Amino acid sequence: MFREYDVLLCPVTPTTAIRHDATPDPDERRITVNGADVPYWDQVRWVQAMSIAHLPVATVPVGLSSPGLPVGMQIIGPFLGDRTVVDVAGRLAAVIGGYRPPRGF
Numbered sequence: 001m002f003r004e005y006d007v008l009l010c011p012v013t014p015t016t017a018i019r020h021d022a023t024p025d026p027d028e029r030r031i032t033v034n035g036a037d038v039p040y041w042d043q044v045r046w047v048q049a050m051s052i053a054h055l056p057v058a059t060v061p062v063g064l065s066s067p068g069l070p071v072g073m074q075i076i077g078p079f080l081g082d083r084t085v086v087d088v089a090g091r092l093a094a095v096i097g098g099y100r101p102p103r104g105f
Contacts, residue, residue: 002078007088009073010050012059013043016069017102050074056082058089061099068103 001008014033021029021040029040050057056077063071075092077085 002081006077006084007081008076010076011046012072012074013046015043016065016067016071018043047074050076055079056085058085060089060092060096062092062096064100064103070100070102 015031018031023029026040030037031040031043032038033042047057047059056079058075059072060075061070062073065071073092075085075088077088
């Protein structure tokens with residue numbers, strides 16, 4: 001893939017920011033994805049694949065959802081492509097405007 005493209009853009013998690021859940025056992029925590037109740041740890045799968053492949057990744061804010069919650073994106077580069085990932089993150093911030101705080105929270 002990286003022979004044709006400089007980076008891969010992916011969601012960070014399957015949802016916007018989630019409400020804090022202080023359930024003592026993290027395995028009992030749940031999140032809602034597209035109206036379905038799923039295990040809390042399902043959101044880790046979105047970042048785990050790139051971590052296991054040892055690829056450089058930067059997570060950047062790309063805007064707010066309609067309720068005002070932050071939405072992020074992963075910028076994934078080729079092996080040893082750290083500088084490319086950082087460069088794309090900086091260029092994206094210049095276009096999108098960088099971090100914006102959540103609304104109404």
